[in-house]
Amino acid sequence: MFTRHPNNPLIKPRDVKPSRSDFEVIGAFNAGATTYNGELLLLLRVAERPIRSENTIIPCPYLDDHGDLVLKQVRSDDPNYNTRDSRLIVDKRSGEVWLTSLSHLRLARSVDGVHFAIDERPWLQGEPPYETFGMEDARISRIEGKYFVNYTAVSPNGIATALASTRDFVQIERHGLIFAPQNRDVTIFSKKIGGQYICYHRPMPSGLGRLNIWLATSPDLIHWGELSIVLDSRVAGRTGGGAPPIRTEQGWLSIYHAADANQRYTLGAFLTPLDQPGRIIARSREPIFAPEQPYETSGFFGNVVFTCGAIAEGDKLRLYYGASDETTALAEASLSEVIRSLQP
């Protein structure tokens, strides 16, 4: 159904200039996507880490209370730390977690949607106290002429969702945290429904509860309530929102991700009526997109395809996706064909 672009991956870490001379870029992925002023914009998650001089030390970067960079130095053979997951280390004694990279958001612009000019500086960088482990996985929703960017705010205070907005991608206004930890994968609808703004979100309860996709309503995009489950992970696997919902004649099309027990991330899709975003009327029974190509099956965290943004132009659907938590790639499909493939 989807055709991968021959230039894939479109953006690789080495295409991105580090934000500091002592950092190297190890990921440029999970980009929010929108169109602005005749260009296609991506807000990349750029993951950086300190250039390692010593292979036996894992430097874990984070920001302190003043916003200054700190490097926690952990020996890779230190028995007190679990270092098996390439993305993080865990202190076995306390359960505390540090990330091995620090992510910020970076703007990339393109006329053809394939060749991108990537800003040399970050578009938005983490601030204490809720983004000291970085900002991840931006989604962009154009609402009433303004662009709302939600992203995952990561810190020792938890994994929460923050909101910012811009009219021109130059002046940025921050709106603080809109969902308390742990909650991420928020996708905001581009239009009000029933007089309210709508989003999907994905709380991450522990003990009781599963990784389901929930809905919320808001009068102002800042305050959210009336929470309810839309897609149950018992039905669809460990799920989370992907691209902000796409408005079509048939309804709102949502492309989401699902992970299996082996941490293999695939994409699925569901459709809701235009006036009932909480009621799924059709859904993919098998993944509509899965890791197959080498850049999808191996990399920083292999076997992952993950989208934060898809652009529909007429019947053409351009799916931008992160591959292996490392690169940004593009796959294209017929929008109507994707919708037709969903089962009631």
Place this chain on the structure above:
Amino acid sequence: MFTRHPNNPLIKPRDVKPSRSDFEVIGAFNAGATTYNGELLLLLRVAERPIRSENTIIPCPYLDDHGDLVLKQVRSDDPNYNTRDSRLIVDKRSGEVWLTSLSHLRLARSVDGVHFAIDERPWLQGEPPYETFGMEDARISRIEGKYFVNYTAVSPNGIATALASTRDFVQIERHGLIFAPQNRDVTIFSKKIGGQYICYHRPMPSGLGRLNIWLATSPDLIHWGELSIVLDSRVAGRTGGGAPPIRTEQGWLSIYHAADANQRYTLGAFLTPLDQPGRIIARSREPIFAPEQPYETSGFFGNVVFTCGAIAEGDKLRLYYGASDETTALAEASLSEVIRSLQP
């Protein structure tokens, strides 16, 4: 500082009529408190369980999708289940959790605040899909002449916070979930501050994050945002909101709970300026109230004092609290003395 009432515990499980003839009441505790129509009202958490005919079977009650009662039967010696915590059982294979009791909210009325007439029927009972494991720990806030009751909504979908409101404690309006799982111990301020409604809430992040007390703002009590941390558990222990904040001349007084590694629950207090509910200006360094009496140190879940409501009348502070997750007790103090005891 606090004087326990000689009649303690004021309300015991045997004082409460079961909601079904095949149930027994095992807890009447963690009551929200307010005054209405010249009476002091408590909204008790009434925990019930099926009357056990067989001691080797643990029947775990819950509601199915239709709201009908179901009993999951687990043998107490089944090696697949962890049954050490009296409050719940855990399937070791899947991590799934069931509760050993089902809680609803029950109204109790008193003229003197000591002797209570307890309704024979539930005031509010769980409904699918977010309350199938019951409703717990109500807090009552009187706002603009209306009583808002928030409570913990427990289900396999997680531990979330729901809101209801009433003007007369007869007609009840439900407002759905206001905080996504896991989030509980919500206390709503009785007055708007800076044009917005305010609450404290206590997200329960896993992995990254701790049990901190957070603030949120709302335009309408239904939708909440602008989340920020007020009290860090690194400073105060594993904390959560207790009684809704009490307005005093010196500021908002909040009595909260803190738990240590041994699951011993004590109470602390902090003060914020009337116009800055997010800024703590004084706090107790040692617990202001701790389990000491036999009914506090032993019971269904011993070594717990936990408040959901305190009433100030002039300088008299009446602290209603749950003891050992089983009974409701009362302790009284001088409000000004409590405030004076807090350290800047």
